[in-house]
Amino acid sequence: MNSTDLSVLARCIGWLEAGRRAALVTVVRTWGSAPRPEGAWLAIRDDGQIFGSVSGGCIEDDLVHRVRHEGLLDADAPSCVVYGVAKEDAARFGLPCGGTLELVVEPRPDLDLLRALLRRIQAKRITLRELDVRDGACLLRDADRSARPEFDGVTMRSVYGPRWRLVLIGAGELSQCVAQIAMGADYEVVVIDPREEFLSGFLVPGATLIQGMPDDALLELDVDAHTAIVALTHDPKLDDMALLEALKSAAFYVGALGSRRNTRSRKARLLDFDLCPDEVERLHGPTGLYLGARTPAEIAIAILAELTCVKYRVPVLQKREIPGAELWRRHAGLAGEAGADGAAGVPGGGCSAPSVQFRE
Known part of the structure; x- marks a missing residue:
């Protein structure tokens, strides 16, 4: 509802x-x-x-x-x-x-x-x-x-009642923005973070807060096909622990914050554990549609937009740029900021050039 x-x-x-x-x-x-x-x-x-x-x-x-x-x-x-x-x-x-x-x-x-x-x-x-x-x-x-x-x-x-559930790993500023939008979109929001100083500052009414290690907490949540899991701490020690369990679960969406370069490194690390290649390829990284987002609120919109696409099985090739984007970057004084490994939606590492979503 x-x-x-x-x-x-x-x-x-x-x-x-x-x-x-x-x-x-x-x-x-x-x-x-x-x-x-x-x-x-x-x-x-x-x-x-x-x-x-x-x-x-x-x-x-x-x-x-x-x-x-x-x-x-x-x-x-x-x-x-x-x-x-x-x-x-x-x-x-x-x-x-x-x-x-x-x-x-x-x-x-x-x-x-x-x-x-x-x-x-x-x-x-x-x-x-x-x-x-x-x-x-x-x-x-x-x-x-x-x-x-x-x-x-x-x-x-x-x-x-809340037929869809969103589990956020990390209780930082971005997670608060994502939680606010997700609750308006009818998600039950669960936030997991072992760091008390982050949880104590999480100010989104209605979200369920769990202080604990992400992998242990996910095992206790009974993750099902109406659950999405997004790792947002930007700390591999926490995000990777959550992903090891999330990618083996029935969650309809598993994503993680980070650049494309970081995502490649993360996928290589995950293969060293008990995950098969098909499970690792379930990871949406960088999480969110390619919108040129920079602020936490904009990144949150991009993340919920991709969640919506996956939820309704709408295929989107979201990280392709329109012709002339590089020329636009030069005129905007942004040449060299993103390159092949920049991730739209990651402050300091994203390209703000115009983008287009290609739907099949």
Whole structure:
């Protein structure tokens, strides 16, 4: 559940607690180029005020019209609404590329159940919410990271809580920037660092901090295919220890900070241990897309961008430069700063020339 949808839940609870009526709208199925993913939420108050989104805006306008003029909140049970089946609907409601989405509208969500769901999410419990659209009966139960939203026309199953986890090795300034962006992108963030002086200065609320050696801590975390691991200490003694365990795990992404030269040296070192070449080649290094990033915040954006590509299996050749980049560097007074081994995204060793991402 992303941060926007969590805010929708909190806002709907607030409206109900204030004695207002409200409906919850959930995206349950999409076809084509739908603007919002399955599970996305929208809350509509009895006066037409909305919070959240299920499209670019036109569908929200239609739902508000139904609340104000068609008694949408007066229904006794949830209803299903489909937008975009016909070409004229796609044009009318602004759905891109003829996309179609199906919504479930709950006119009378149970306040106590919504409160319980919010508490479970805040406790980082992955929760499956089951709704019978025939009568509105709803229940909550525990789920794991592999759970997916489903709708069979009768039962809506929605998954809430941190389905993705990001483990950061090192609690420095860059890790704080990465953690802030990752939490906004619906990652549960875990930070591992044996150095008390670094952990004590880590100021990102909601992140789980573990003081200990990275390899031992990773073994205790039960790393799965919904986990990403990024080593950011820039200290081989710590980063390499973490990578020895991370590269053998089921993590969908394993990355490490450093230049291309340092990455080659690191991969050679890792081969001296009990890792096979295929495991070592899983390492994303330098971690992050080639964006010419220099500041910690910019590097964090590059790292989360690459994580997103890998998460959704979008291939990106991110370290190639556009023609003329060397000429641009000379004009910018940067010639010789990066060379073949410079790593975009590493302060003091990166090229800030323009770059382009090549997608297959």
